Amino acid sequence: LKAYTTVTFDNSFVVRNIKIIQGQNGLFIAMPSRKMKYPCTKCGFKNEAGSKYCNQCASPLSHIDDTDEKNIDAKAEHRDIAHPITQEFRDYLQNEIIEAYQKEASNPMASHSQAS
Numbered sequence: 001l002k003a004y005t006t007v008t009f010d011n012s013f014v015v016r017n018i019k020i021i022q023g024q025n026g027l028f029i030a031m032p033s034r035k036m037k038y039p040c041t042k043c044g045f046k047n048e049a050g051s052k053y054c055n056q057c058a059s060p061l062s063h064i065d066d067t068d069e070k071n072i073d074a075k076a077e078h079r080d081i082a083h084p085i086t087q088e089f090r091d092y093l094q095n096e097i098i099e100a101y102q103k104e105a106s107n108p109m110a111s112h113s114q115a116s
Contacts, residue, residue: 001019001020001021001022002020002021002022002027002101002105003019003020003101004016004017004018004019004020005018005020005097005100005101006018007093007097015031015032015082016032017032018030018031018032018097019032020097020098020101027098027101027102028094028098029093029094029097029098031080031081031082031083031084032080032081032082033078033079033080033081034078034079034081035048035049035050035077035078036048036049036077036078036079037049038061040054040056040057040059040061041059041061041062042054042057042059043056043057043059045057047061049077050077
């Protein structure tokens, strides 16, 4: 993780906590996400994926058996809160964010902390 950024569209819509990440093939962005939630079969309370007990009634939560659980991609536990619909806009957004990040990172006068 290199940085977090906030993007405002036309002074009308804001997306916070977009991550700028250094991957094996260079920088990329990850949209803000949250853990998936699943209802308790006893009380219906929505618990985060991977929970063993219900946070409301303390009942054990039924899970996929361990052999199947190992085959589930860890990314499936998270869902984007906001994301581009088209690949073209995803590419545009990623290029703009990374270009701005690189410009800011290369500026020695840029303030990287706001200590007071």
